[in-house]
Amino acid sequence: EVQLVESGGGLVQPGGSLRLSCAPSGFILGNYAMGWVRQAPGKGLEWVSAIGGGGTTYYADSVRGRFTISRDTFKNMLYLKLNSLRAEDTALYFCAKRLYDYGGPFDHWGQGTQVTVSS
Amino acid sequence: ETVMTQSPVTLSLSPGERATLSCRASQSVTDFLAWYRQRPGQTPRLLIYGASTRATGVPARFSGSGSGTEFTLTISSLQSEDVATYYCQQYYVWPLTFGGGTKVEIK
Numbered sequence: 048e049v050q051l052v053e054s055g056g057g058l059v060q061p062g063g064s065l066r067l068s069c070a071p072s073g074f075i076l077g078n079y080a081m082g083w084v085r086q087a088p089g090k091g092l093e094w095v096s097a098i099g100g101g102g103t104t105y106y107a108d109s110v111r112g113r114f115t116i117s118r119d120t121f122k123n124m125l126y127l128k129l130n131s132l133r134a135e136d137t138a139l140y141f142c143a144k145r146l147y148d149y150g151g152p153f154d155h156w157g158q159g160t161q162v163t164v165s166s
Numbered sequence: 167e168t169v170m171t172q173s174p175v176t177l178s179l180s181p182g183e184r185a186t187l188s189c190r191a192s193q194s195v196t197d198f199l200a201w202y203r204q205r206p207g208q209t210p211r212l213l214i215y216g217a218s219t220r221a222t223g224v225p226a227r228f229s230g231s232g233s234g235t236e237f238t239l240t241i242s243s244l245q246s247e248d249v250a251t252y253y254c255q256q257y258y259v260w261p262l263t264f265g266g267g268t269k270v271e272i273k
Contacts, residue, residue: 084210091251091253091264091267092202092204092210092253092255092264092267094255094261094262094263094264097262105260105261106261107261108167141209141210151215151257152200152212152255152257153200153202153255154215154221155212156209156210156211157209158209
């Protein structure tokens with residue numbers, strides 16, 4: 048059974064940093080594309096970042112240069128490093144698996160980890 | 167950026183009625199279109215991908231159609247457990263984009 052468990056969220060001041068982690072089980076991380084999607088309170092879904100099966104990375108314009116997606120295939124872990132955080136980054140951050148190694152829809156989602164940016 | 171526009175914003179129907187949700191892309195996404203259901207307080211679940219392929223375990227009352235820029239999600243007979251917000255998403259071009267959602271309510 049595929050499961051995704053996020054951790055690392057919390058309350059941080061504007062300009063601060065966090066590292067989110069995603070622990071997948073039930074599949075080999077390096078065989079699939081993965082992504083991060085966020086949802087601000089009471090709002091819709093917003094794609095943040097993705098990494099392909101080959102390791103190529105992609106970012107939404109709103110986070111490019113501030114966020115970094117990475118993975119450790121030996122530990123089977125996915126990460127999202129958040130720097131220079133702003134109030135508008137406050138959201139529930141979901142880790143999600145894509146259907147194929149080259150992309151596709153998000154076929155499995157974690158429960159999310161809350162990031163709150165406030166002074 | 168490919169903008170995804172969903173309509174209506176809210177849909178209120180009686181149990182057993184047919185629900186028709188629309189999604190329009192600002193440019194062609196061929197059939198690289200997915201639908202998700204997010205029940206209140208829950209994580210999103212993939213319903214449809216490739217515009218019309220049901221994901222594993224999705225009930226047959228859910229169907230998707232369309233290609234290019236116009237897409238439809240149909241729930242043939244609305245049930246109480248279908249109360250949720252439904253999102254479309256294109257995965258044809260970067261950046262990946264979601265629609266704003268359609269909230270389905272039971273009368």
